[in-house]
Amino acid sequence: MTDVGDGWGSPYDDQTYVNAYDQLEIALLEPLDRVLPLANLEEFRPKFKNQQNPRQKKKGNSGDAEWKDAIYGFGTTDESDIDDHELRKNYFQPPLQVQRNSFVKNTLMDFKRSTQMDINRLGIMGCGEMSLERGLSEFFGVFGTINVLSVDIDQDSLSVGQQLLQKHLTQHGDILSCETGLPVLMRSYLGDILEPDHRFADLDAIVSLEVVEHIPLADAKKFVNNVLGILLPRIFIFSTPNHEYNAVFGMKPGEFRHDDHKFEMERKEFANWLEELSIRFPHYRIDPPHFIGMTPGYKNLSGASQAAVCRLQDDLNTTLPQEITPYESVGHVACRLGSRMVAYNLVRQAFLEWVEKVDLCPTKLINEGFLPYWNFAISNILHHLHAPISFASTIDEKVAIKYIQGMTSHKVHMDCVNGINGIAITKSQTKTDLIATVRDNAKKI
Ligand SMILES: C[S@@+](CC[C@H](N)C(=O)[O-])C[C@H]1O[C@@H](n2cnc3c(N)ncnc32)[C@H](O)[C@@H]1O
Numbered sequence: 001m002t003d004v005g006d007g008w009g010s011p012y013d014d015q016t017y018v019n020a021y022d023q024l025e026i027a028l029l030e031p032l033d034r035v036l037p038l039a040n041l042e043e044f045r046p047k048f049k050n051q052q053n054p055r056q057k058k059k060g061n062s063g064d065a066e067w068k069d070a071i072y073g074f075g076t077t078d079e080s081d082i083d084d085h086e087l088r089k090n091y092f093q094p095p096l097q098v099q100r101n102s103f104v105k106n107t108l109m110d111f112k113r114s115t116q117m118d119i120n121r122l123g124i125m126g127c128g129e130m131s132l133e134r135g136l137s138e139f140f141g142v143f144g145t146i147n148v149l150s151v152d153i154d155q156d157s158l159s160v161g162q163q164l165l166q167k168h169l170t171q172h173g174d175i176l177s178c179e180t181g182l183p184v185l186m187r188s189y190l191g192d193i194l195e196p197d198h199r200f201a202d203l204d205a206i207v208s209l210e211v212v213e214h215i216p217l218a219d220a221k222k223f224v225n226n227v228l229g230i231l232l233p234r235i236f237i238f239s240t241p242n243h244e245y246n247a248v249f250g251m252k253p254g255e256f257r258h259d260d261h262k263f264e265m266e267r268k269e270f271a272n273w274l275e276e277l278s279i280r281f282p283h284y285r286i287d288p289p290h291f292i293g294m295t296p297g298y299k300n301l302s303g304a305s306q307a308a309v310c311r312l313q314d315d316l317n318t319t320l321p322q323e324i325t326p327y328e329s330v331g332h333v334a335c336r337l338g339s340r341m342v343a344y345n346l347v348r349q350a351f352l353e354w355v356e357k358v359d360l361c362p363t364k365l366i367n368e369g370f371l372p373y374w375n376f377a378i379s380n381i382l383h384h385l386h387a388p389i390s391f392a393s394t395i396d397e398k399v400a401i402k403y404i405q406g407m408t409s410h411k412v413h414m415d416c417v418n419g420i421n422g423i424a425i426t427k428s429q430t431k432t433d434l435i436a437t438v439r440d441n442a443k444k445i
């Protein structure tokens with residue numbers, strides 16, 4: 001879409017925004033392949049956690065509170081899926097999952113800068129409870145992202161992920177709406193990542209954090225081979241625990257961090273795997289392993305997670321047929337970047353158009369209070385919005401009045417009468433002055 005010199009996102013014109021919001025609303029109307037049963041956030045515990053059902057735990061057990069903090073972001077940490085051993089002693093600050101998410105954010109940021117191309121479409125495979133989706137949401141504008149596709153095989157994890165993502169986007173809605181960036185459609189799918197799906201082919205980036213070790217090694221290799229050989233993202237990032245690091249958690253040699261792990265790799269094994277991949281897939285440049293999560297005193301063990309970064313060198317496209325779509329869509333939600341700025345600009349345009357036409361007729365002056373004034377319902381002004389109803393309907397009337405107050409340097413006031421939201425313009429104002437003020441203020445933005 002946009003190639004920008006400094007790599008820091010780019011402003012889009014209002015029409016581009018409005019069209020993007022229109023497309024988004026249409027996409028959100030598409031029926032889902034399957035509606036997941038709603039997992040109970042309070043009771044949910046990922047199946048790969050080896051602890052008891054929290055309901056059966058004794059009240060006041062601090063371990064219970066500890067994992068709830070980790071999963072739901074209550075309390076001090078917003079980790080959503082950390083290893084039990086890592087969690088037990090609060091080894092990492094910030095938490096390891098947050099460090100992994102930051103690693104992805106920094107790697108994608110560098111990738112965007114060095115290639116001067118947006119990361120339009122991002123795939124997250126084995127997304128779990130969507131911690132990465134939440135962690136990256138404020139950077140989508142910088143990346144130039146418009147589509148995020150997440151897939152997992154576990155219905156409960158997906159349902160929890162969807163709920164946490166929705167909660168996150170609502171809670172951070174104000175901040176996100178001020179970000180420069182187009183709205184992002186975030187879709188989730190139920191599926192087995194061992195089967196390639198055409199919708200995940202030719203993406204700009206695919207990320208898979210701490211997933212491969214949950215699949216038998218031969219299948220894990222098949223998954224990675226499928227990504228590098230069939231799906232062909234421009235960048236692929238995946239991570240897995242560094243088995244040697246378990247010593248830091250006081251674990252015995254050979255003991256895995258989770259009961260659900262099918263394997264864990266030592267540093268040499270992981271480095272060898274990446275070398276094999278470099279030979280088999282020469283169209284990818286694969287870095288030596290990156291390490292994430294250090295603890296003081298254990299420098300010799302590198303880091304708790306080891307990550308691969310693979311960048312596509314050639315301009316290759318998938319040969320996977322378009323009709324291969326085994327995943328089922330199970331959710332979609334919008335990250336509404338940029339909406340505040342667009343709404344503001346559209347309201348200004350509507351106000352200017354309205355004020356040009358309005359008749360400030362002396363006979364309609366209201367003679368109550370200090371100064372005679374005119375009252376107009378805001379709906380009359382919003383009638384001039386040049387936006388599809390899908391976008392216009394997201395603009396709150398009172399917020400629109402606040403915008404008008406601001407853009408007129410408070411020469412217009414809020415005046416809501418009998419439940420009708422409106423503005424008041426005092427007799428001393430002239431149309432010419434109001435128009436000039438709005439235009440002058442626009443130049444200052
Ligand atoms: C440890 S969690 C990691 C979740 C997430 N990537 C994160 O960093 O928070 C591993 C996830 O991989 C998923 N998974 C395991 N095997 C899978 C498969 N064959 N297809 C899709 N997802 C799979 C699990 O359901 C689980 O949600």
Ligand SMILES: [Mg+2]
Nearest residue numbers: 210211213258
């Ligand atoms: Mg794991």
